[in-house]
Amino acid sequence: xxxxxxxxxxxKQAGIINVxxxxxxxxxxxxxxxxxxxxAHTFIGPFTEIQKNVSIGTHxxxxxxxxxxxxxTIGNHCFIGHGVMFVNDLFQTGGPAGGDASKWKxxxxxxxxxxxxxxxxxxxxxxxxxxxxxxxxxxxxITEPGIYAGxxxxxxxxx
Numbered sequence: 001x002x003x004x005x006x007x008x009x010x011x012k013q014a015g016i017i018n019v020x021x022x023x024x025x026x027x028x029x030x031x032x033x034x035x036x037x038x039x040a041h042t043f044i045g046p047f048t049e050i051q052k053n054v055s056i057g058t059h060x061x062x063x064x065x066x067x068x069x070x071x072x073t074i075g076n077h078c079f080i081g082h083g084v085m086f087v088n089d090l091f092q093t094g095g096p097a098g099g100d101a102s103k104w105k106x107x108x109x110x111x112x113x114x115x116x117x118x119x120x121x122x123x124x125x126x127x128x129x130x131x132x133x134x135x136x137x138x139x140x141x142i143t144e145p146g147i148y149a150g151x152x153x154x155x156x157x158x159x
Contacts, residue, residue: 014030014031014032014049015031015032015033015034016031016033016034017033017034017035018034018035018052019033019034019035019036019037019038020036020037020038021037021038022038022039022040022041022042022058023040023041024040024041025038025039025040025041025042025043025044026042026043026044027044028043028044028045028046028064029046030046030047031044031046031047031048031049031050032048032049032050033048033049033050034050034051034052035051035052035053035054036050036051036052036053036054036055036056036068037054037055037056038050038056039055039056039057039058039059039060039076040058040059041058041059042056042057042058042059042060042061042062043060043061043062044062045061045062045063045064045065045066045082046064046065047064047065048062048063048064048065048066048067048068049066049067049068050062050068051068051069051070052070053070053071054068054069054070054071054072054073054074055072055073055074056068056074056078057074057075057076057077057078057111058076058077059076059077060074060076060077060078060079060080061078061079061080062080063079063080063081063082063083063084063117064082064083065082065083066080066081066082066083066084066085067084067085067086068080068086069086069087069088070088070101070104071088071104071105071106071107071123072086072088072106072107072108072109073106073107073108073109074109074113075109075110075111075112075113075128076111076112077111077112078109078111078112078113078114078115079113079114079115080115081114081115081116081117081118081119081134082117082118083117083118084115084116084117084118084119084120084121085118085119085120085121086107086120086121087120087121087122087123088104088105088106088107088123089103089104089105090105090122090123104123105123106123107121107122107123107124107125108124108125108126109121109126110125110126110127110128110129110130111128111129112128112129112130113126113128113129113130113131113132114130114131114132115132116131116132116133116134116135116136116149117134117135118134118135119132119133119134119135119136119137119138120136120137120138121138122137122138122139124138124139124140124141124142125141125142125143126138126141126142127142127143127144127145128145129145129159130142130145130146130147130148131146131147131148131159132148132149132153133147133148133149133150133153133156134149135149135151136148136149136150136151136153137150137151137152137153138152138153139152139153140152140153142155144158145158145159146158146159147159
C-alpha cells in the first residue's frame with residue numbers, strides 16, 4: 001500500500017510589492033504587481049499580474065486575468081482586454097530562456113491603443129491609434145494606425 005506524501009509546498013503570496021503608483025489609480029484585488037510603475041487614473045482589474053520593469057501610462061484600463069511580463073511599456077489612454085497575454089521569451093533555443101533575461105525581448109505599446117480580450121502580444125512595437133481584435137496574435141511590429149485582427153494579426157482597415 002502506498003504511503004501518503006506529507007511534503008509541504010513552498011507557498012508564496014500574491015500581492016503588491018515595490019510599485020510606483022500615479023494619483024487616483026484603482027486596483028481590484030487579488031493581483032500580483034511588483035517592481036512596475038502605473039500611471040495616474042489607471043484601472044487594474046483582478047487576477048492580473050504585472051511584473052517588474054513594466055511601465056503603464058496614464059488613463060489606462062487593464063482588465064482582469066491579463067499578464068504583462070517584464071520589459072513591456074504601455075502608453076497613455078490604452079485599453080487591455082480580459083486575458084491579454086504579453087510574451088517576452090521567443091523560445092529561440094527551442095525552450096524557455098528561464099531566468100536568462102538577456103534572451104528576453106521588449107514590447108512597446110503606443111498611446112491610444114486598444115487590445116481585445118485574449119489577444120497575445122509577442123515582443124513588438126505598436127504605434128499610436130491602433131485597435132487589436134480579440135484573440136489576435138501580434139507577431140510583427142505595427143507601424144500604421146488601424147484595426148488589426150487574426151493569427152497572425154493583419155491590418156483590416158484604417159481608422
